[in-house]
């Protein structure tokens with residue numbers, strides 16, 4: 001379990017845990033709001049399949065106390081940077097501080113991993129909620145784009 005001691009706005013402790021035999025169905029069923037379908041898959045099941053099919057990404061379940069509330073994943077790039085992806089909070093759970101706590105928790109944990117100097121992620125520029133969230137956490141544009149998405153980064157030293 002990855003626990004950075006953060007709580008959401010309803011007082012729940014936000015932790016990240018492996019996807020396992022007990023929680024994979026709940027994680028797979030995590031779904032965005034209909035209006036978010038332009039920049040999110042219909043279900044987190046898509047991310048679970050990606051992490052099963054390739055060695056690149058590693059999925060984690062986002063918990064609020066003992067409830068599965070979201071999905072997030074991470075990867076290590078060949079250049080030694082670490083990436084965050086697949087951030088998806090279940091529609092009814094959004095706006096409660098789960099996403100912010102999950103990204104902060106994962107960023108702090110990744111920053112402690114072997115050789116981690118920088119954290120990166122990308123988002124669709126029209127996704128203002130994601131843009132505001134990552135900017136407020138200190139992520140800044142690298143000037144690169146990936147598949148039409150803005151690439152932003154945060155020094156590991158700032159995430160610890």
Ligand SMILES: CC(C)(COP(=O)(O)OP(=O)(O)OC[C@H]1O[C@@H](n2cnc3c(N)ncnc32)[C@H](O)[C@@H]1OP(=O)(O)O)[C@@H](O)C(=O)NCCC(=O)NCCS
Pocket residue numbers: 032033036039040086087088089090093094095096097098099100101122123124127128129130132133136
């Ligand atoms: C982006 C997302 C992960 C945020 O999760 P969340 O749990 O709702 O976020 P939080 O409650 O922690 O809020 C964090 C910030 O997100 C922003 N935000 C959240 N919902 C928002 C909305 N409906 N409109 C605008 N901004 C919003 C706010 O800036 C908020 O900042 P604040 O803490 O200063 O209020 C969630 O909206 C989501 O799963 N969206 C669909 C998938 C997606 O777009 N993922 C990101 C791909 S890069």
